[in-house]
Amino acid sequence: MxxxxxxxxxxxxxxxxxxxxxxxxxxxxxxxxxxxxxxxxxxxxxxxxxxxxxxxxxxxxxxxxxxxxxxxxxxxxxxxxxxxxxxxxxxxxxxxxxxxxxxxxxxxxxxxxxxxxxxxxxxxxxxxxxxxxxxxxxxxxxxxxxxxxxxxxxxxxxxxxxxxxxxxxxxxxxxxxxxxxxxxxxxxxxxxxxxxxxxxxxxxxxxxxxxxxxxxxxxxxNWTKAFDPSETANKPFYLSNGRPKSHPTMAQTGSYKYYETNQFQAVSLPYGNERVSMYLFLPKKTSNLSRFTKTLTAENWQQWMGRFRTQPGSVQVPRFKxxxxxxxxxxxxxxxxxxxxxxxxxxxxxxxxxxxxxxxxxxxxxxxVNEEGTEAAAATSIGIVTTSMPTSQPFQMNVDRPFFCAIRDNKTGTVLFMGAIVDPK
Known part of the structure; x- marks a missing residue:
């Protein structure tokens, strides 16, 4: 690849x-x-x-x-x-x-x-x-x-x-x-x-x-920190049935607002002066997108938004349109x-x-969504455990399977777009 x-x-x-x-x-x-x-x-x-x-x-x-x-x-x-x-x-x-x-x-x-x-x-x-x-x-x-x-x-x-x-x-x-x-x-x-x-x-x-x-x-x-196109490579993305497909995947390291539970990883990727962000939620391998979306409620969403903390890490995100x-x-x-x-x-x-x-x-x-900027959507489900897991080490988040995303105005709290992505095209 x-x-x-x-x-x-x-x-x-x-x-x-x-x-x-x-x-x-x-x-x-x-x-x-x-x-x-x-x-x-x-x-x-x-x-x-x-x-x-x-x-x-x-x-x-x-x-x-x-x-x-x-x-x-x-x-x-x-x-x-x-x-x-x-x-x-x-x-x-x-x-x-x-x-x-x-x-x-x-x-x-x-x-x-x-x-x-x-x-x-x-x-x-x-x-x-x-x-x-x-x-x-x-x-x-x-x-x-x-x-x-x-x-x-x-x-x-x-x-x-x-x-x-x-x-x-x-x-x-x-x-x-x-x-x-x-x-x-x-x-x-x-x-x-x-x-x-x-x-x-x-x-x-x-x-x-x-x-x-x-x-x-x-x-x-435009991303606050653009992805370097030279770091984009074809990597496997695992569909809902477990079958892998080769897909262009962007990568970068840095400091991000991040939140993790025993059910999912989540990261905030900001645009411009960071008033608006894309939030990516990746269900753990022990779970899946369908289970996650059942926990998507307004109440859970508000709790999650208050639990993101800045920490170092690396992210890999598929391009999609x-x-x-x-x-x-x-x-x-x-x-x-x-x-x-x-x-x-x-x-x-x-x-x-x-x-x-x-x-x-x-x-x-x-x-x-590409190296210069991204639009994506997120949906809320019911009942995910919101207890944060220890994150003393830099995190790694590889979005290589179905995920949820949302674009949110952080000043007003307005969710502009949300989506469940099962197959990045």
Whole structure:
């Protein structure tokens, strides 16, 4: 195998995208175009200055929701790579939550772990979080973009439109959904705000589609300490069935934030000025990724984050690049918001005077990890032993089997991306 001279791609990006299609049954509603949003109105911000803190209730809610969602997605795709952005999903659902009422609102609040937060608190906290996360330091690019695409002539509630514009910075566009170019218009917006990493989310517009709410997240981070390409070599990576495959593996030594239990090793690899990090969790050989993910809970995650300590060591990490997409209707229904998808029960009275329900929730991601930087994702499971093991000697961590990873903003505690990698492509 030996060493190979590897081309440095320079592309270290993660794009995460979620779309919600709201299917409307107009029931003869008198459509008043004056209440509909106007084409391509620029987003506005509630406050210009960057906040000093984010409501911890929102971060806690997003963390709990993120790990619940990840657990459900793993049940759908337990044999392949999974990479999601819980932050992207939470933001898009929060935008939609502004239009919910009654039992629909209550179920969404429970699913999103929003109990104890008023709608105004939620919106303000999301506005603050967006400002704090974007461009966190010189070595990291992080942008969050939202948009709302409305069928021309449908009677939407002005307050719903205004809140999404003011608090989420959403670009509001009224479209003729019957026009052939409308699908391309939405897809081009996604392509632009994910820097070309995700080029299509809408396959076509149906006659009963009335609105799409879209969130796009783009992340590019350079390692604080880049991996030397000359140290990258083809080494065995052992798949879930134990079969080895030869794969380019990066290596370096240094001082890292590290944590180890009798169940796993974990290391934090920072980007830029170390505000944002990738966390890699490698189950011990006596365990496996499936057992580990069963211990991934918000409570365990918070404990683990407080137990990393700086120490010398060496790490070997596989390069990987993958695209992932998943339909989230089943997962979200299982988590408790099935009414929102039910044409007979859904109530989005604050969104429109037309009868509407959520028709589809799509989520797509892209990630590439190389010598210059990395994007990866992590999921939380239930019940891992969190007692630290003695680590007086420099540690060695060889990520040569299925692992979990997450990208976290260390200042706010926000988990931007998480994933279970069973086969680095």
């Amino acid at each position: 030996g060493h190979r001279k590897l081309r440095r791609t320079g592309v270290v990006t993660i794009g995460s995208f979620l779309l919600l299609g709201l299917m409307g049954c107009l029931h003869g509603t008198n459509v008043n175009s004056a209440t509909a949003p106007q084409p391509t109105q620029p987003p506005q911000q509630v406050a210009m200055q960057k906040p000093s803190a984010v409501d911890p209730k929102l971060v806690t809610a997003n963390t709990k929701f993120g790990f619940k969602l990840f657990s459900e997605v793993l049940k759908q795709d337990d044999k392949k790579n999974v990479f999601v952005s819980p932050s992207s999903v939470a933001i898009a659902l929060a935008m939609t939550y502004n239009g919910a009422s009654g039992a629909t609102q209550q179920q969404m609040a429970k699913t999103l772990e929003l109990q104890g937060m008023s709608l105004s608190q939620l919106n303000r906290a999301n506005a603050d979080l967006k400002k704090m996360l974007e461009s966190p330091d010189s070595g990291v690019q992080l942008t969050i973009a939202n948009s709302l695409w409305a069928r021309q002539g449908t009677p939407f509630k002005p307050a719903f439109i205004q809140r999404n514009r003011d608090f989420y910075g959403a670009q509001i566009t009224e479209l003729d959904f019957a026009a052939p170019e409308s699908t391309a218009t939405i897809n081009n917006w996604v392509k632009e705000y994910t820097r070309g990493k995700i080029s299509q989310i809408v396959d076509g517009l149906k006659p009963d589609d009335v609105m799409f709410l879209v969130n796009a997240i783009y992340f590019k981070g 993958l695209e992932y997409d998943v339909a989230l209707k089943k997962a979200l229904s299982t988590l408790g918001m099935s009414i929102a998808f039910d044409a007979n029960k859904a109530t989005f009275d604050e969104l429109s005077s037309a009868s509407t329900k959520i028709d589809q929730v799509k989520h797509k991601t892209f990630v590439e």
